[in-house]
Amino acid sequence: MKENNFSKKSFISIDELTQSELTQIIKKARMMKNLEKQGKRYELNEALKNKRLASLFYEPSTRTRTSFETAMVELGGNLLGFAGTEGTSVMKNESILATVMMYWANHADAVVMRHPKDGAVRWASDVLGIPVINGGDGKNEHPTQALLDLVTIDEITPGINGTKIGFGGDLAHGRTVRSNAIALSKYDNITINWAAAQEFAMPNDLIEFLKNKGVKVNQYDTVEEVMKNSDIYYMTRPQKERIKDKTPQQVNEIMQKYRITLDKLTANPNIRILHPLPVDSSTAEIDTDVFFSKNQYFFAQAENGIFLRKALLYEILNGTESTTFNPNIEQIVANNREYLQSKEYNKGELLLDRIEHGIVIDHIPDGLAHTIDETLGFSKRGYKIMTLANAESSSLQQKGMLKITGATLTEREYKQIVEICPNVTFNIIKDWNVAEKFKYHLCQNDNCVTRVINEDVPPRFEEDGRCHYCGRK
Numbered sequence: 001m002k003e004n005n006f007s008k009k010s011f012i013s014i015d016e017l018t019q020s021e022l023t024q025i026i027k028k029a030r031m032m033k034n035l036e037k038q039g040k041r042y043e044l045n046e047a048l049k050n051k052r053l054a055s056l057f058y059e060p061s062t063r064t065r066t067s068f069e070t071a072m073v074e075l076g077g078n079l080l081g082f083a084g085t086e087g088t089s090v091m092k093n094e095s096i097l098a099t100v101m102m103y104w105a106n107h108a109d110a111v112v113m114r115h116p117k118d119g120a121v122r123w124a125s126d127v128l129g130i131p132v133i134n135g136g137d138g139k140n141e142h143p144t145q146a147l148l149d150l151v152t153i154d155e156i157t158p159g160i161n162g163t164k165i166g167f168g169g170d171l172a173h174g175r176t177v178r179s180n181a182i183a184l185s186k187y188d189n190i191t192i193n194w195a196a197a198q199e200f201a202m203p204n205d206l207i208e209f210l211k212n213k214g215v216k217v218n219q220y221d222t223v224e225e226v227m228k229n230s231d232i233y234y235m236t237r238p239q240k241e242r243i244k245d246k247t248p249q250q251v252n253e254i255m256q257k258y259r260i261t262l263d264k265l266t267a268n269p270n271i272r273i274l275h276p277l278p279v280d281s282s283t284a285e286i287d288t289d290v291f292f293s294k295n296q297y298f299f300a301q302a303e304n305g306i307f308l309r310k311a312l313l314y315e316i317l318n319g320t321e322s323t324t325f326n327p328n329i330e331q332i333v334a335n336n337r338e339y340l341q342s343k344e345y346n347k348g349e350l351l352l353d354r355i356e357h358g359i360v361i362d363h364i365p366d367g368l369a370h371t372i373d374e375t376l377g378f379s380k381r382g383y384k385i386m387t388l389a390n391a392e393s394s395s396l397q398q399k400g401m402l403k404i405t406g407a408t409l410t411e412r413e414y415k416q417i418v419e420i421c422p423n424v425t426f427n428i429i430k431d432w433n434v435a436e437k438f439k440y441h442l443c444q445n446d447n448c449v450t451r452v453i454n455e456d457v458p459p460r461f462e463e464d465g466r467c468h469y470c471g472r473k
């Protein structure tokens, strides 16, 4: 097998790549572009012969999906998958786990996936034994967009070091700016200038990350000031599908001041306008006149996506053996339990040991014990329920403790309870004793895939407290 840094590896976050790996993939993309310029589009059409890419797009896409598919075809490979979940068993509530597994079973050699939930693509890569490429997950990351942005920036400011880039539009809900900025942070002497409405401001965690990496980050009031201080202006559309608390019209009004118009370009007549696309034609965050100006570079940027994705698929799959379907997910378990000291709970916990076997849920806010029982249906399922005062379930509303004789909980049930009451403590009772006492932590990002009850993704955290899937603290 021909090995390189990308062979058979998943690609989920741009932060996984070193500068030398970025250089390797940019060079390869340039090589693919040169072949195209020389009229040799199909020069490598044996490279991925008999290789199959599953293209799984749970969210709409024009560029990312088609450029991956074009890349696969031009390299001699083939495709399966879906563009939107209509017509798949996702419509019958099939989970991500079961869905992606079926594409491996259908002899996919790799997967590219887009999903509205942060961390969903990492989850797919954790459960599959084939490489998974992130085609965009929620408001989290779009790492192949970041790579094609780097290919484009390298054309404009060769070497990338020293780039002064302006960001505008919706910096709060988009994933392209996050991945682009993280990619640039791997280079020297980078300046990021930005201006955006308060509602669409660059997230503080990203600013902090960039500053820690030595990136100069400057906030300005106006688009013109950003343009004056930048070589490239990277505009983004308002991510209306993720903005739940405003109408589309309100969003358009907020964006007015920050739209890119021809007159604003006079602030820096040489500026290059990039945009990951699509432009929202109802907001027109880039005035159509700008499409026809010499400053517009976003269609060339989008075409670079084909060369970049050819390069990436080539590096991941060329010369590799197919992986036989072998689902093995037993080792994927939650690590989110915070166990509490045995000394603490052994001390005179007379109330806890009044049941022989079962669960005691402690520290339930007033009134919510009843909600837990209603949601999980312990009483209806015939479990004997008691409150702190050993009352019958009719008085559950006043008490802060729920004892369920004979019950064990599934991971889904723990999650359901903690979604209702985040700070409860679980006591597992065996033979009248507290065998285990713990808190069950959830990711704080409510768009994280681990928060979708029916997906049953076991919550997992890294040592520094970041969510394993969406990366948020």
Ligand code: CP
Pocket (backbone or CB within 6 Å): 060, 061, 062, 063, 064, 065, 136, 142, 145, 276, 277, 278
């Ligand atoms: N840039 C981008 O991701 O475009 P699509 O949503 O059309 O794939």
